[in-house]
Amino acid sequence: xxxxxxxxxxxxxxxxxxxxxxxxxxxxxxxxxxxxxxxxxxxxxxxxxxxxxxxxxxxxxxxxxxxxxxxxxxxxxxxxxxxxxxxxxxxxxxxxxxxxxxxxxxxxxxxxxxxxxxxxxxxxxxxxxxxxxxxxxxxxxxxxxxxxxxxxxxxxxxxxxxxxxxxxxxxxxxxxxxxxxxxxxxxxxxxxxxxxxxxxxxxxxxxxxxxxxxxxxxxxxxxxxxxxxxxxxxxxxxxxxxxxxxxxxxxxxxxxxxxxxxxxxxxxxxxxxxxxxxxxxxxxxxxxxxxxxxxxxxxxxxxxxxxxxxxxxxxxxxxxxxxxxxx
Numbered sequence: 001x002x003x004x005x006x007x008x009x010x011x012x013x014x015x016x017x018x019x020x021x022x023x024x025x026x027x028x029x030x031x032x033x034x035x036x037x038x039x040x041x042x043x044x045x046x047x048x049x050x051x052x053x054x055x056x057x058x059x060x061x062x063x064x065x066x067x068x069x070x071x072x073x074x075x076x077x078x079x080x081x082x083x084x085x086x087x088x089x090x091x092x093x094x095x096x097x098x099x100x101x102x103x104x105x106x107x108x109x110x111x112x113x114x115x116x117x118x119x120x121x122x123x124x125x126x127x128x129x130x131x132x133x134x135x136x137x138x139x140x141x142x143x144x145x146x147x148x149x150x151x152x153x154x155x156x157x158x159x160x161x162x163x164x165x166x167x168x169x170x171x172x173x174x175x176x177x178x179x180x181x182x183x184x185x186x187x188x189x190x191x192x193x194x195x196x197x198x199x200x201x202x203x204x205x206x207x208x209x210x211x212x213x214x215x216x217x218x219x220x221x222x223x224x225x226x227x228x229x230x231x232x233x234x235x236x237x238x239x240x241x242x243x244x245x246x247x248x249x250x251x252x253x254x255x256x257x258x259x260x261x262x263x264x265x266x267x268x269x270x271x272x273x274x275x276x277x278x279x280x281x282x283x284x285x286x287x288x289x290x291x292x293x294x295x296x297x298x299x300x301x302x303x304x305x306x307x308x309x310x311x312x313x314x315x316x317x318x319x320x321x322x323x324x325x326x327x
Contacts, residue, residue: 018093018094018172018274020126020129020130020168020169020170021092021093021125021126021129021130021273021274022129022130022273023129023130023131023132023248023270024130024131027130027131027134027136027164029134029135029160030135030160034135034158035158035159037155037156038155038156039154039155040153040154040155040156043153043154044154047150047153047154050219050222050223050226051223053215053219053220053223054215054219054220054222054223054224056215056219057215057216057218057219057220057223058220060212060215060216061216061220063212064208064212064216065202065206065208067202067205067206067208068202068206068208068212068213068216068217069216071198071201071202071217072198072216072217072220072221075112075198075217075221076221076224076225077261077287078109078112079109079110079112079113079114079194079221079222079225080113080225080228080229080260080261080288081106081109081261081288081291082106082107082108082109082110082111082112082113083110083113083115083121083225083229084260084261084262084263084288085106085288085291085292086106086107086109086110086118087106087110087115087118087121087122087125088121088125088263089276089278089288089292090103090106091118091121091122091173091176091179092121092122092125092126093273093274094172094274095273095274095275095276095304095305096276096292096296096301096302096303096304096305097301097302097303098295098300098301099299099300099301100178101300102295102300102301103176103178104178107178107179107181107182108189108193110182111182111186111189111190111192111193111194112190112193112194112197112198113194113222113225113229114190114194114222115225115226115229117179117182117183117186118173118179118182118183119170119173119174119179119180119182119183120183122170122173122179123165123168123170123173124138124161124165126168126170127161127164127165127168128233129270129273130164130168131160131164132248132249132250132270133237133248133249134160135158135160135161136158136160136161136163136164137161138152138157138161139152139233139234140152140158141233141234141237141238141249142249145234145235145238146234148230148233148234148237148238149227149230149231149233149234149235150230152233194218194222195214195218195222198213198217198218198221199213199214199217199218200213201213201217202217228256228259228260228261229260229263231253231255231256231259231260231264232256232260232263232264232266235253235255235256236250236251236253236256236263236264236266237249237250237251237266238251239251239253240252240253240254240256240264240266240267241267241321241323242267242320242321242323243267243268243316243320243321243322243323243324243325244267244268244271244272244312244315244316244319244320244324245267245270245271245315245319245320246319246320246321247319248267248270248271250266250267250269250270251266251267252264252265252266252267252268253266254285257279257285257286258285261286261287261288262277262278262279262285262286262287262288262289263278263288264285265278265279265280265281265286268280271315271319272307272311272312272315274305274307275305275306275307276289276292276304276305276306277289277292277304277306280307280309280312292304
């Protein structure tokens with residue numbers, strides 16, 4: 001086996017498997033009435049203002065230069081990778097290993113995405129996998145599309161979400177100096193990377209107006225990244241087929257896979273959460289997997305965990321809905 005193959009096909013045996021993202025079927029929701037919903041009005045106001053600003057950015061698009069449009073797309077991809085390749089596949093699931101330079105880049109990209117710091121994002125995501133579609137799931141899709149998409153950010157967390165999150169083993173995150181540095185300096189990092197940097201570059205390098213640069217590569221790009229991520233929690237838990245496990249809600253959704261650069265193969269992901277590609281189809285509709293593969297070729301990533309073809313076929317025959325197609 002070549003060194004490159006080893007990097008691309010690392011196995012779970014390379015280190016102890018992560019158990020905090022495995023569904024816990026012993027959890028039972030508490031009997032009796034649900035706790036009252038507490039609206040966080042600050043978040044409601046901020047999210048409303050953000051989306052009005054994004055709509056205005058959409059209105060400004062015809063006035064935007066080609067260079068600024070290209071810059072907006074680049075900022076979208078960078079910030080999306082900070083979530084998909086960073087907070088999700090690397091830090092939440094430990095599905096591959098990243099060198100220090102790559103971890104620093106992904107942390108910076110994650111600050112550009114502004115979706116809570118890596119530590120909090122990974123903690124909540126592990127809770128989501130361990131208690132999926134229950135009261136302990138931060139964005140429980142059983143509560144409806146709006147709640148799973150954005151509503152969960154507009155209300156106080158269910159007490160079970162907080163309780164289960166506090167009980168998780170998170171020593172790997174606490175021992176990662178990049179994660180903890182970003183957490184310590186999160187507010188200035190998001191101000192710089194999510195708002196100032198995307199705005200100043202077009203203004204300084206090719207004379208774009210600060211007004212347009214703020215609303216297009218700034219607010220519009222940020223809102224699009226947020227909604228692409230939220231679609232994984234909402235649409236990908238409601239619409240699509242379930243070729244690997246028909247007994248769970250997450251689905252295969254090609255639209256979400258495209259918009260979230262590879263995160264829409266969600267039935268596969270919840271069935272095999274440790275697979276670095278989150279799909280059996282490699283780079284197909286999966287820019288994040290292409291990015292990780294490229295990092296492996298550059299020697300910046302190693303030990304990518306991958307489910308064997310035999311495991312996939314056995315699982316789809318045992319629990320799938322019959323819609324599986326080999327790729």
